[in-house]
Amino acid sequence: MILVSLLPVPQPYDFSLSTERFRAFGVDRANLWHEGGLHRMISGRGVRIEAAPGGVEVNPLDEAIAAEARTLLGLSFDLHGFSEWAWADPVLARLATALLGFRPPLAPDSFEALVTSITAQQVSLQSAFAIRSRFVERFGVPGELAYSFPTRERVAAAREDQLYAIGFSHRKAEYVVGLARCDLDLDALDGLPDDQVVERIVSIRGLGEWTADWYLARHLGRPHAWPAGDLALRKAVRTFYGRVEDVRAFGASFHPFQNLSAQYLLAGLRLTPPQ
DNA sequence: TACCAGGTAAAAA
DNA sequence: TTTTTACATGGT
Numbered sequence: 001m002i003l004v005s006l007l008p009v010p011q012p013y014d015f016s017l018s019t020e021r022f023r024a025f026g027v028d029r030a031n032l033w034h035e036g037g038l039h040r041m042i043s044g045r046g047v048r049i050e051a052a053p054g055g056v057e058v059n060p061l062d063e064a065i066a067a068e069a070r071t072l073l074g075l076s077f078d079l080h081g082f083s084e085w086a087w088a089d090p091v092l093a094r095l096a097t098a099l100l101g102f103r104p105p106l107a108p109d110s111f112e113a114l115v116t117s118i119t120a121q122q123v124s125l126q127s128a129f130a131i132r133s134r135f136v137e138r139f140g141v142p143g144e145l146a147y148s149f150p151t152r153e154r155v156a157a158a159r160e161d162q163l164y165a166i167g168f169s170h171r172k173a174e175y176v177v178g179l180a181r182c183d184l185d186l187d188a189l190d191g192l193p194d195d196q197v198v199e200r201i202v203s204i205r206g207l208g209e210w211t212a213d214w215y216l217a218r219h220l221g222r223p224h225a226w227p228a229g230d231l232a233l234r235k236a237v238r239t240f241y242g243r244v245e246d247v248r249a250f251g252a253s254f255h256p257f258q259n260l261s262a263q264y265l266l267a268g269l270r271l272t273p274p275q
Numbered sequence: 276t277a278c279c280a281g282g283t284a285a286a287a288a
Numbered sequence: 289t290t291t292t293t294a295c296a297t298g299g300t
Contacts (some may be wrong), residue, residue: 026298117281117282118282118283120280120281120282121281121282121283122280122281122282122283122295122296123279123280123281123282123295123296123297123298124279124280124281124297124298124299125280125281126280126297126298126299127280127296127297127298127299128280128281128297128298130297130298131296131297131298164296167296167297168296168297169294169295169296169297170295170296171283171284171294171295171296172283172295172296175283205283205284206282206283206284207283208282208283208284209282209283210281210282210283211282211283214281227281229281229282230281230282231280231281231282232280232281233281234281235281266281277300278299278300279298279299279300280297280298280299282295283294283295284293284294284295285292285293285294286291286292286293286294287290287291287292287293288289288290288291288292
């Protein structure tokens with residue numbers, strides 16, 4: 001089926017602001033920013049997404065590509081509901097205005113989401129992006145611009161020392177290969193409630209609470225996800241609300257928009273001038 | 276140079 | 289049970 005290349009996005013939407021994450025920390029070879037557009041391999045085809053009136057332009061476009069692009073661009077978030085709700089909180093009211101049109105992107109693939117988190121454990125996102133891009137170039141498949149992210153099968157067949165050679169710690173190399181080889185059906189998790197998803201994720205070696213929370217937030221797009229252990233989120237909470245004794249408990253005050261609140265606080269930390 | 280950065284598991288206390 | 293330690297890289 002031929003579709004027009006416009007993918008509508010609820011307005012207001014700021015494509016450049018929403019994709020800042022793909023540029024802020026270095027190059028992501030699987031979600032590549034190039035000449036004003038975001039490039040990703042979808043269904044084996046190189047896809048370019050760029051700003052367009054009323055949404056984004058996606059080329060090429062078919063049903064499968066549209067579905068993944070909707071996930072990638074975070075179209076499932078209730079941004080309108082969040083904006084209305086945010087008026088009750090002076091901090092979020094300011095951020096919702098300053099970051100008008102910011103819609104957090106999601107990682108469309110479950111394995112990619114988890115490997116991405118492992119690479120980001122404990123190190124700066126600058127370091128994580130650099131290491132992950134070498135991993136994508138080594139084990140992924142090159143397209144015209146972006147690479148397809150390494151498949152679980154390909155990583156399951158890899159040796160840990162091959163990952164160590166491109167900058168993974170021995171421990172993280174073990175985690176990634178172990179994840180690829182484990183018997184958990186990742187895509188079966190999306191039908192489970194949040195707490196059961198966390199339970200399954202943390203049962204895998206190398207995946208802790210932080211990784212599970214970000215999986216809920218950035219892969220499944222669950223509204224109530226709140227990565228309380230995240231160093232940057234803790235810093236953002238401290239910056240915008242002052243000392244908070246229990247950051248996880250504090251997340252309840254953002255119900256039912258914990259995920260969007262966290263994403264706006266993090267984006268605000270990087271993009272809005274200090275108050 | 277030394278330290279920190281969007282953690283985790285295992286050893287030590 | 290709680291606290292401490294090792295870990296690899298990139299930026300400052």
